[in-house]
Amino acid sequence: MSDPIDPFHLCDDLGPAKVVHISVPAVGLRAIVVIDNVAAGPAIGGTRMAPDAGLVECARLARAMTLKNVAAGLAHGGAKSVIIADPKMDAARKERLLRAFATAIEPLADYIPGPDMGTDEQAMAFVHDEIGRAAGLPRVLGGIPLDEIGATGLGVAVAAAAAREASGVDPAGARVVIEGFGAVGRHAARFLADEGAHVVAVADSRGAVADENGLDLDRLEAIKSHGGSVTELSGARVIAGADLVAVPCDIWIPAARPDVIDAGNVDRLQCRLVLQGANIPVTRAAEARLHERGIVSVPDFIANAGGVICAAVELARGSQDDARAAIREKVAHNTAEVLARAAREGVMPREAGEAIAHERLAEAMRARRWH
Secondary structure (H helix, E strand, C coil), X not given: CCCCCCHHHHCCCCCCCEEEEEEECCCCEEEEEEEEECCCCCEEEEEEECCCCCHHHHHHHXXXXXXXXXXXXXXXXXXXXXXXXXXXXCHHHHHHHHHHHHHHHCCCCCEEEEECCCCCHHHHHHHHHHXXXXXXXXXXXXXXXXXXXXXXXXXXXHHHHHCHHHHCCCCCCCEEEEECCCCCHHHHHHHHHHCCCEEEEEEECCEEEECCCCCCHHHHHHHHHCCCCHHHCCCCEEECHHHHHHCCCCEEEECCCCCCECCCCHHHCCCCEEECCCCCCECHHHHHHHHHCCCEEECHHHHCCHHHHHHHHXXXXXXXXXXXXXXXXXXXXHHHHHHHHHXXXXXXXXXXXXXXXXXXXXXXXXXXXXX
């Protein structure tokens, strides 16, 4: 449910440009849209469906999208929307909610929604059917399915390779832990495994499993494709989800919900590189502590930009191969640039990345009549 907070407390010199609360009692729809900044162009941002979503989370995610899009050099601003509901509801009711949501956002012409946690290509097909505006569409509608090609997971794997020098971690032979074996995590696992990495622990919403010799990704994929939990993987050690953070590894990837690494658990991490596959998965205090400990942390708006890069290629009528090439080029370049600046200036990678994004955004805003 939405947070009891004055939205103007979220404002700074970058945005948000608009905060819209939506209520359609006839279908039980409650939603929030935050359009953070449109200086570079119409804002792209996912539509998240979760029962505990609220304004603060939505605004933070929208800002992350602004930074992500400008850092990737896209002609798009940043936004986010949340539908406050359980994504596991009956399919017919979910379609009604999505179509009602689409109708409600039709006047927000500077916002292009895309899939996010709790929504997918089919959800975007419903939105597009109502208002003719969405990214991440099914292939049959001319889209480049983000989940099918693993766009975000590909970007995470590219970031791992680009961070090799700064972190001292070579993906070939690296031990990897993934929090969230879903749309992002499972593809990141596969792409990293193709580079010779060993996934030694994974988690989903129902628990976690570990095996220092490496987990069987094919069997995990089969389990998840049938709606099962990673805890059903035979031969692996079942552990508490909260203990995943303490599994020794080289690369730790948060790929699900926000704030999973915080001041309370950051010192339990036993890794050399954190790749932020989820949006805002590490608190500011935890990022500072990672930096103090010498653990390289590639920020979310750099490491997980593959999905929105793919969406931008789709909107520009590019191909699947175009999307893959753009992800590899942009994520590799931006990761290297951020880590080099962080080392040069002695700051956290997030501070270096934000400085780069703010410089680019300020240049875009100067070209606008109102900024």
